[in-house]
Amino acid sequence: MTEEVLAGGLANAGAVVRRGDVVDRPAPAPAAALHAHFRALRERGFDGAPTPLGRSADGSREQLSYVPGDVPLPPFPAWSMTDEALRSVGRLLRRLHDAAPDVPQDADWSREFADPEGGPVLCHNDVCPENVVFRAGRAAALIDFDMAAPGRPVWDVAITARYWAPMLDPASAAARRFPPDLDPAHRLKVLADAYDLSPADRAALPALVEQATQGARAFVARRLAEHAPAFTKAHEARGGWPSWDRLQTWLAERRGEFEAALRR
Missing domain, CATH: 1.10.510.10 (Transferase(Phosphotransferase) domain 1)
Known part of the structure; x- marks a missing residue:
């Protein structure tokens, strides 16, 4: 599957990769708690956050659903x-x-x-x-x-x-x-x-x-x-x-x- 490096912030520049509908990125320290939070938000009717899909075996990376749309980057349109x-x-x-x-x-x-x-x-x-x-x-x-x-x-x-x-x-x-x-x-x-x-x-x-x-x-x-x-x-x-x-x-x-x- 084709990989696309996504424009991340300063901290994750070059480390966020899209493979189809999956985004693979460095996992923050509270990834487990965040994934639970995302699932709870969705259960409460909020669809404006990624869906958690998993983490790497060592916990260093996480997989989230790709969120389609337009993200403004500088110079801001x-x-x-x-x-x-x-x-x-x-x-x-x-x-x-x-x-x-x-x-x-x-x-x-x-x-x-x-x-x-x-x-x-x-x-x-x-x-x-x-x-x-x-x-x-x-x-x-x-x-x-x-x-x-x-x-x-x-x-x-x-x-x-x-x-x-x-x-x-x-x-x-x-x-x-x-x-x-x-x-x-x-x-x-x-x-x-x-x-x-x-x-x-x-x-x-x-x-x-x-x-x-x-x-x-x-x-x-x-x-x-x-x-x-x-x-x-x-x-x-x-x-x-x-x-x-x-x-x-x-x-x-x-x-x-x-x-x-x-x-x-």
């Missing part, structure tokens, strides 16, 4: 950055959280992007454009749950907003190859509305975006300390630590604007 596409991402995330079963807190979940307060729902924690499968211009499924961990739903919304508004200063957004005409405050509200975020969570969201950004910076620092080539290259291409300083200043300075947009 115009169709993927419309308000309607963003609304569909918010609705899909809400469906994921609403269908989530009880989460075993003792599984070996990733701590990389996890909610520092923990929580009752298994958050995806990495809903970037490259991890959303679209069909007919609307978000239909999520892939790559490697960063999943228990948390509060609003934490997952904050991380999703970072990627999709995007909650980036103009220079950082350009470096990540987003279209130049996106309005972060407007799109933050579009996402919150589509998710039907509560007033209390809307009030907390801008500060949580800042907190999640600090967590992402710490994640990059850990990868650089490990001399991970892909992360080193991306870090330098995006401007290094000065770009993170600029971003954190920009978020803090515009917090009031974001809070006002979410109240409207």
Whole structure:
């Protein structure tokens, strides 16, 4: 059977292979718990995640169903950055959280992007454009749950907003190859509305975006300390630590604007 190497993220670049309707990829530490979670989601009517098919004998790789559709990659196409596409991402995330079963807190979940307060729902924690499968211009499924961990739903919304508004200063957004005409405050509200975020969570969201950004910076620092080539290259291409300083200043300075947009 013909093998197709799929475009994975920085961590799994070149290691994700499709064989027909099966995707063979490196297995995350909590693969057994994740596979059980996927099966429970399907039983609860959520069809927006891969179906687990098995693992290798040594547990180092997992086999999942191939999820057909379109995945936006940088430079992100115009169709993927419309308000309607963003609304569909918010609705899909809400469906994921609403269908989530009880989460075993003792599984070996990733701590990389996890909610520092923990929580009752298994958050995806990495809903970037490259991890959303679209069909007919609307978000239909999520892939790559490697960063999943228990948390509060609003934490997952904050991380999703970072990627999709995007909650980036103009220079950082350009470096990540987003279209130049996106309005972060407007799109933050579009996402919150589509998710039907509560007033209390809307009030907390801008500060949580800042907190999640600090967590992402710490994640990059850990990868650089490990001399991970892909992360080193991306870090330098995006401007290094000065770009993170600029971003954190920009978020803090515009917090009031974001809070006002979410109240409207």
